[in-house]
Amino acid sequence: MATLTRVKVIEPANPNKATAIFGGKASGILNWNDLAYPHFYTIRQKIRSLFWTANEVDMTQDVKQFPTLDRAEQDAFLKIIGLLATLDGPQTDIAAKIAAYTTDPSVKSLMATIADQESEHNHSYAYVLSSVTTLDKQIASFEMGRTDDVLITRNERIVEVYNEFAEKPTIESALKAMVYTTLLEGLFFYSGFAFFYNLARQQKMVGTSTMISYINRDELQHGKAMSDIFRAALGENPAYNTVEFTEWIYDQFQHSVEQEIIWSRYVLADIQGIQLEEMEGYIKYRANKMLRMLGLSELYPESIENPMKWIRAYVDNFDDTKTDFFEQTSRQYVKTSDLNGFDDL
Numbered sequence: 014m015a016t017l018t019r020v021k022v023i024e025p026a027n028p029n030k031a032t033a034i035f036g037g038k039a040s041g042i043l044n045w046n047d048l049a050y051p052h053f054y055t056i057r058q059k060i061r062s063l064f065w066t067a068n069e070v071d072m073t074q075d076v077k078q079f080p081t082l083d084r085a086e087q088d089a090f091l092k093i094i095g096l097l098a099t100l101d102g103p104q105t106d107i108a109a110k111i112a113a114y115t116t117d118p119s120v121k122s123l124m125a126t127i128a129d130q131e132s133e134h135n136h137s138y139a140y141v142l143s144s145v146t147t148l149d150k151q152i153a154s155f156e157m158g159r160t161d162d163v164l165i166t167r168n169e170r171i172v173e174v175y176n177e178f179a180e181k182p183t184i185e186s187a188l189k190a191m192v193y194t195t196l197l198e199g200l201f202f203y204s205g206f207a208f209f210y211n212l213a214r215q216q217k218m219v220g221t222s223t224m225i226s227y228i229n230r231d232e233l234q235h236g237k238a239m240s241d242i243f244r245a246a247l248g249e250n251p252a253y254n255t256v257e258f259t260e261w262i263y264d265q266f267q268h269s270v271e272q273e274i275i276w277s278r279y280v281l282a283d284i285q286g287i288q289l290e291e292m293e294g295y296i297k298y299r300a301n302k303m304l305r306m307l308g309l310s311e312l313y314p315e316s317i318e319n320p321m322k323w324i325r326a327y328v329d330n331f332d333d334t335k336t337d338f339f340e341q342t343s344r345q346y347v348k349t350s351d352l353n354g355f356d357d358l
Contacts, residue, residue, distance in 0.1 A: 017114045017182040031117035034246045035184050043118035050245055053119045056238045060126050063234065065227050067137035072144040075220040079145035082217065085283035090218075091146070091154045092161070092280050093205040097228075098138040099158025099168065100197055104131035104235075107175055107190060114182050120242055127235050134228050141221050163279050167272045170265065171197065184250050191243040192262055192307070196269050198236035199303035202229070204277035204292055210327040211286045222327060229328040240306040259309065266312055270300050294320035 015036070023041035031039035031049050045054050082090065105128045112124035142151040157164055171193050178190040206229050213222030247254050273296045281287050297316035304311055311317065319325070 015183065017184065017187065019113050020116050031119070033249050034115055034117045034120055034242065035187055035250075037116040039116045039118055041118060043122060045119070048119050049117060050119065050241075052241070053123060053238075056234070056241065057119075057123050057126055060123075060130065060231070060234050060238065063130075063227070063231055066133060067140040067224060070137075070140075070220055070224045070227075072141070072220040075141075075218045076144055078217055082212075086212070086217075089208055089280050089284055091142075091150060092157060092164075093208050094138050094142055095154040095157030095161070096164060096276070096280075097202060097205055098135060098155050099164065100171075100201055101131055101134045101138070101228075102158075103175060104128075104194070104197065105135065107178075107194060110179055110182075111187065111190070114187065123238055123242070127238065130231050130235070134231065137224050137228065141224065145221075163276060167276050170268060171201075184246070185253055188243060188246060188250075188253060188258075189261075191239050191246070192265060194239045195236050195243065195303050195307060196265065198232045198239065199306070200266075200269055200273060200296065200299045202232060203299050204273060204281060204296065206328070207287060207292060207295065207321065207324060208281060208284065210324055211284065213327060214323065215286065226328045233328075236303065237306065240303070244308055262304075262307065262309065263312060266300050266304060270296055270312075291320050295324075 017035060020039075021041065024038075025040055025042075027038040027040045029040050029042045029044050030047050031037050034049075048054060079087070079090070108124040108128035108131060112121045112128070115121055115124070139151070139155075142154055158168070159165070174186075174189050174193045178186040206225055209218065209222045209225040212218045274293050277292045277296065278289055281289065281292065294316050297313035298319050301311040301313055301316055
């Protein structure tokens with residue numbers, strides 16, 4: 014299996030339009046009007062239209078409310094922030110690593126845009142914690158990714174797949190890393206997101222919930238972008254489009270769903286307002302959506318519909334068949350552009 018090599022910064026002898034996403038030829042000169050995959054431009058514009066920074070979110074009420082949360086809510090709050098930080102931290106790096114090995118400059122640009130947003134997500138978790146709790150508890154929350162046994166077990170496979178791509182970059186390991194990126198963006202965060210939205214519908218920690226909804230909306234777009242790049246790369250490399258690889262993807266999804274359910278039971282068991290059975294259905298619903306985005310069939314036919322429809326009030330969602338991904342505008346933080354129109358803000 015051929016190892017991918019880091020792409021040179023510029024090679025004028027090659028064409029501007031990339032001949033392949035991985036292992037192809039390109040000059041390094043990016044002309045957005047001459048792309049192998051023109052819709053990557055639209056994806057980048059949608060992602061960039063969502064620009065925000067953590068310190069723009071007002072945390073004044075959250076500072077006052079956090080001490081009034083019950084013990085179970087405080088513990089879950091800190092554990093879930095620890096989980097989100099553990100998952101989002103490596104996303105900046107994995108995007109940079111994919112960028113280092115892709116020969117398509119539009120994919121490099123997309124990865125740079127995603128990496129920047131992931132960096133801000135990670136900053137936002139530190140911003141939230143610094144607003145509501147002491148430094149020792151902030152540090153303990155961020156330490157959870159390497160000290161909490163449930164969290165370590167939950168993340169074992171993503172650690173393995175990401176590190177394999179970092180150490181042995183091949184087209185196969187890149188495809189597998191992108192599968193796990195879509196899992197992370199579209200599934201791994203969601204029991205945690207639900208916790209914060211559940212607090213918000215009780216008028217608790219609304220500032221944190223608002224920030225989480227911005228992160229959630231970004232992740233939906235990142236998952237869409239990564240699934241599109243994955244499908245394009247797989248189309249260019251049909252030798253990897255095998256029954257064995259498809260079965261590997263289904264196995265990773267099934268394992269991830271099982272681990273997410275275990276985690277949700279671990280962290281949400283004592284939280285009022287969230288039904289664990291409903292949460293399990295929501296996790297399977299999210300898995301089905303991400304499988305469809307990768308071009309595969311659902312694993313959980315009993316979970317085609319969202320069983321936690323109240324979540325839609327807190328985050329923008331999209332229908333895979335629509336070109337306009339946003340179905341709600343009440344919590345959008347979108348820069349005015351020709352993509353959204355002033356009247357929709």
